[in-house]
Amino acid sequence: VKLGKSVVVAMAAVALVASSALAADMSDLRNEALDHFAPLPSTPVFKEGNRPNDAKITLGRMLFFDARLSKSNVFSCNSCHNLGTGGVDNNSFSTGHRWQVGGRNAPTVFNASLHIAQFWDGRAADVEAQAVGPELNPVEMGATEALIMERLASIPAYVKLFSDAFPEQRKPLRYENVGAAIGAFERTLLTPSAFDAYLNGNESALSGKEKKGLAAFMNVGCVNCHNGVAVGGNSYQVFGAVNQPENLADKGRFDVTGKEEDLHVFKVPSLRNIELTYPYFNDGSVWELEKAVKIMGWTQLGEKLSDKQIDEIVAFLGSLTGVAESYDLPTLPPSTAKTPRPDRN
Amino acid sequence: VKLGKSVVVAMAAVALVASSALAADMSDLRNEALDHFAPLPSTPVFKEGNRPNDAKITLGRMLFFDARLSKSNVFSCNSCHNLGTGGVDNNSFSTGHRWQVGGRNAPTVFNASLHIAQFWDGRAADVEAQAVGPELNPVEMGATEALIMERLASIPAYVKLFSDAFPEQRKPLRYENVGAAIGAFERTLLTPSAFDAYLNGNESALSGKEKKGLAAFMNVGCVNCHNGVAVGGNSYQVFGAVNQPENLADKGRFDVTGKEEDLHVFKVPSLRNIELTYPYFNDGSVWELEKAVKIMGWTQLGEKLSDKQIDEIVAFLGSLTGVAESYDLPTLPPSTAKTPRPDRN
Numbered sequence: 001v002k003l004g005k006s007v008v009v010a011m012a013a014v015a016l017v018a019s020s021a022l023a024a025d026m027s028d029l030r031n032e033a034l035d036h037f038a039p040l041p042s043t044p045v046f047k048e049g050n051r052p053n054d055a056k057i058t059l060g061r062m063l064f065f066d067a068r069l070s071k072s073n074v075f076s077c078n079s080c081h082n083l084g085t086g087g088v089d090n091n092s093f094s095t096g097h098r099w100q101v102g103g104r105n106a107p108t109v110f111n112a113s114l115h116i117a118q119f120w121d122g123r124a125a126d127v128e129a130q131a132v133g134p135e136l137n138p139v140e141m142g143a144t145e146a147l148i149m150e151r152l153a154s155i156p157a158y159v160k161l162f163s164d165a166f167p168e169q170r171k172p173l174r175y176e177n178v179g180a181a182i183g184a185f186e187r188t189l190l191t192p193s194a195f196d197a198y199l200n201g202n203e204s205a206l207s208g209k210e211k212k213g214l215a216a217f218m219n220v221g222c223v224n225c226h227n228g229v230a231v232g233g234n235s236y237q238v239f240g241a242v243n244q245p246e247n248l249a250d251k252g253r254f255d256v257t258g259k260e261e262d263l264h265v266f267k268v269p270s271l272r273n274i275e276l277t278y279p280y281f282n283d284g285s286v287w288e289l290e291k292a293v294k295i296m297g298w299t300q301l302g303e304k305l306s307d308k309q310i311d312e313i314v315a316f317l318g319s320l321t322g323v324a325e326s327y328d329l330p331t332l333p334p335s336t337a338k339t340p341r342p343d344r345n
Numbered sequence: 346v347k348l349g350k351s352v353v354v355a356m357a358a359v360a361l362v363a364s365s366a367l368a369a370d371m372s373d374l375r376n377e378a379l380d381h382f383a384p385l386p387s388t389p390v391f392k393e394g395n396r397p398n399d400a401k402i403t404l405g406r407m408l409f410f411d412a413r414l415s416k417s418n419v420f421s422c423n424s425c426h427n428l429g430t431g432g433v434d435n436n437s438f439s440t441g442h443r444w445q446v447g448g449r450n451a452p453t454v455f456n457a458s459l460h461i462a463q464f465w466d467g468r469a470a471d472v473e474a475q476a477v478g479p480e481l482n483p484v485e486m487g488a489t490e491a492l493i494m495e496r497l498a499s500i501p502a503y504v505k506l507f508s509d510a511f512p513e514q515r516k517p518l519r520y521e522n523v524g525a526a527i528g529a530f531e532r533t534l535l536t537p538s539a540f541d542a543y544l545n546g547n548e549s550a551l552s553g554k555e556k557k558g559l560a561a562f563m564n565v566g567c568v569n570c571h572n573g574v575a576v577g578g579n580s581y582q583v584f585g586a587v588n589q590p591e592n593l594a595d596k597g598r599f600d601v602t603g604k605e606e607d608l609h610v611f612k613v614p615s616l617r618n619i620e621l622t623y624p625y626f627n628d629g630s631v632w633e634l635e636k637a638v639k640i641m642g643w644t645q646l647g648e649k650l651s652d653k654q655i656d657e658i659v660a661f662l663g664s665l666t667g668v669a670e671s672y673d674l675p676t677l678p679p680s681t682a683k684t685p686r687p688d689r690n
Contacts, residue, residue: 065429074440079419084410084674091687095419099444101689276679288682329429329674334621337633342436344446 029215030198036218038229039196040322044187045113050128052184055164060185062161062330063178068151070141072097073342077134077182081109083327086276087189092284097142098344104250105284108277110323111270113187115233120282121253122236122267128183132175145175150340152178157333191273193322195231206319213316216309221301222293230270231320239264239282242302245295250282272320289314374560375543381563383574384541385667389532390458395473397529400509405530407506407675408523413496415486417442418687422479422527426454428672431621432534437629442487443689449595450629455668456617458532460578465627466598467581467612473528477520490520495685497523502678536618538667540576551664558661561654566646567638575615576665584609584627587647590640595627617665634659 046052063069067076080094081087087108094102104120109127112118118130134140135148152158153173165181166172197205206214217223226232236253239245253262266282279285280292290310297305305313391397408414412421425439426432432453439447449465454472457463463475479485480493497503498518510526511517542550551559562568571577581598584590598607611627624630625637635655642650650658 067427067430067434072440073434073436074424082412084677085412086676086679089412089418090680091418095417095689099689278680287680287686323676326673326675328671330671331431331668332429334431335435335623335632341632344440344444 027203029211030201030203032218033214034199036223036227037195037199037231039199040111040114040190040192040229044190046184046187047126047128050180050184052187053165053167055161056166056181056184057188058330059158059161059165060181060183061328062158062332063182064185065330066332068335068339068342069135069143069148069178070097071143071147071342072344074344075141077109077131080106080134080140083109083189083323086110086273086323087112088277090278092279094140096140097138100139102139104282105279107269108273109186110189110191111230111233111272112189113183114190114228114230115267115270116235117267120250120266121256123256126183127186128179130179131182131186132179135178147340148178149173149175151335154336154338154340155333156336191322191324193272194319195316196322198319207315209312209315210319211316213312213314214319216312217316220297220303220305220309220313222296222313225268225300226271231272232268233270235268236262236265237268237300239266239299241300243299245281245299247283247285252282271317273323274317275314275321276323289317293317372548374556375546375548377563378559379544381568381572382540382544382576384544385456385459385535385537385574387537389535391529391532392471392473395525395529397532398510398512400506401511401526401529402533403675404503404506404510405526405528406673407503407677408527409530410675411677413680413684413687414480414488414493414523415442416488416492416687417689419689420486422454422476425451425479425485428454428534428668431455431618431668432457433622435623437624439485441485442483445484447484449627450624452614453618453622454531455534455536456575456578456615457534458528459535459573459575460612460615461580462612465595465611466601468601471528472531473524475524476527476531477524480523492685493523494518494520496680499681499683499685500678501681536667536669538617539664540661541667543664552660554657554660555664556661558657558659559664561657562661565642565648565650565654565658567641567658570613570645571616576617577613578615580613581607581610582613582645584611584644586645588644590626590644592628592630597627616662618668619662620659620666621668634662638662 044052064077067073067079069076075096080089082089087110088106092105094106096102107120113127116122118124118127119133124130124133135143136145152162159173162172162177166177169177194205194210217226225235225237228234239252240248248264251263253265254260256262275289278289279287280289286292286295293310293313294305297303389397409422412418412424414421420441425434427434432455433451437450439451441447452465457475458472461467463469463472464478469475469478480488481490497507504518507517507522511522514522539550539555562571570580570582573579584597585593593609596608598610599605601607620634623634624632625634631637631640638655638658639650642648
């Protein structure tokens with residue numbers, strides 16, 4: 001094909017105009033996104049009254065991985081909130097003490113500190129408060145405060161770490177501080193992703209398809225609930241706002257408040273790393289992200305999303321994945337003759 | 346106290362002689378030690394026919410941590426051979442599928458590649474052969490070859506890693522290669538310790554007490570079985586060679602060979618990292634290292650070791666601890682719609 005010079009120049013001009021129009025569109029998209037979302041903070045946000053120090057983060061990481069926080073010594077926090085698999089265990093319900101099974105899908109610990117509250121029903125105010133719960137749950141780790149504290153007090157390295165982590169306290173070896181240390185560690189578990197790079201100004205951090213997905217995510221209305229720094233995690237909503245879901249056995253936040261208006265109300269999950277944190281929903285009943293998006297469109301928005309919309313939205317959701325290639329599995333201090341032994345019963 | 350000059354000179358001379366005699370003693374001790382032990386190799390020793398490459402080690406590490414190798418997706422290799430706790434789970438018997446329980450104490454993966462064979466009864470020739478066992482054991486991980494291979498084949502990142510790890514094979518996605526990859530990874534799990542530094546010529550790597558313990562360890566006869574590069578792991582011996590132990594329920598290697606002479610015969614455990622790998626013996630019945638040393642002295646050597654001997658030997662055993670401060674917990678590739686789901690039953 002041969003083209004005259006003037007034609008080539010004209011085409012180049014058209015291309016330029018189109019390209020700058022596209023750039024304007026894209027910049028508009030980013031501006032619109034910035035109305036709804038915020039990039040992850042560049043450093044962890046710690047809790048007032050739970051100031052971090054190296055010993056506290058080290059202690060929190062060790063406790064997170066220490067199965068001596070369970071009665072049987074079989075389960076650690078990481079068993080169900082596995083840092084190697086998006087901070088979850090990829091099971092519908094987690095397996096606990098004596099092979100018992102939980103009633104809600106284990107949420108991810110990654111970025112959890114940015115949520116308004118913890119657990120599906122928001123019954124814990126923050127990660128520090130959440131982190132003292134599962135140890136004592138008979139179907140999860142099956143331990144008692146007394147057992148855990150007797151174990152920790154019997155291990156010199158832990159005694160020293162508690163002292164170093166809470167230098168302002170006269171009696172640092174307290175169960176509450178187990179939560180404070182684990183919580184402080186969990187606040188470091190932030191996963192900046194391509195979407196953050198995009199929000200921070202790198203237009204090419206998202207592909208064309210991901211941008212279309214972002215646009216659809218906002219236009220369709222997903223963003224009404226999944227917004228903010230965690231793309232969710234910052235409000236409570238009723239499951240089945242428009243159309244009823246298949247399974248409504250779980251009463252959600254009603255169990256916490258006893259208020260009729262909280263029936264089937266759940267904390268909106270964060271969508272960060274969502275492609276890793278299957279299966280989906282409070283009951284872990286849906287294994288494909290495409291299907292989860294489709295159901296959400298119908299139950300929450302009354303929208304029958306097209307396959308193309310779903311495909312693009314899922315592409316966008318992929319840009320929220322930001323876990324590291326690996327995490328530190330710390331070597332734990334050994335037990336001593338005084339350490340209460342594991343009990344599988 | 347005032348001393349004449351000649352007395353001081355004479356004392357200094359005596360001190361010099363004593364000090365060089367001590368140095369000679371210590372050097373003799375190290376020479377004697379080198380007759381029995383060898384320092385860890387400075388690089389892993391790989392298996393002929395299972396040459397390592399980066400993809401293979403990466404794949405092996407991922408598989409080691411991947412709970413999808415168990416039917417329930419609850420257990421990974423690391424559940425019982427936890428790199429954060431000396432390569433064991435510090436339970437007498439490990440908990441497996443449906444809360445069932447094993448019959449022998451889980452041995453450490455650290456330095457296991459240096460043993461003559463794997464398992465307490467030596468029924469697997471090497472770590473590659475061992476690493477395909479527990480997945481299929483109904484009381485451990487409860488899976489089948491078909492289930493595991495269907496899961497791995499459904500995950501593109503694994504398919505690629507198997508291809509890259511076994512470039513010479515036409516069909517790399519085979520169950521045997523699960524063992525080859527995990528085995529190759531496990532061969533990298535070497536833990537050089539103060540004792541290796543000592544064997545390599547650093548006289549001050551061991552304290553005076555540790556050296557006394559080393560001397561006792563050799564003089565008493567522990568070294569008859571616990572010798573070589575792994576301080577054990579290189580021979581089979583009968584439990585109760587001189588005096589009968591309390592519990593002889595386990596028939597040991599007899600179960601493998603059917604030979605009368607193998608009744609209650611076990612592979613001698615390696616003592617590397619022994620202070621971390623409690624509880625002790627094939628049945629994990631003894632929790633204190635002091636007690637284990639005492640029992641061994643009596644059952645294997647007919648020696649009633651003194652508290653001082655035991656104390657020094659235990660100090661020496663502490664110099665065999667060489668685990669790193671942390672290990673890499675890899676992020677695993679997510680499942681797909683085709684991946685067979687977990688089954689707790």
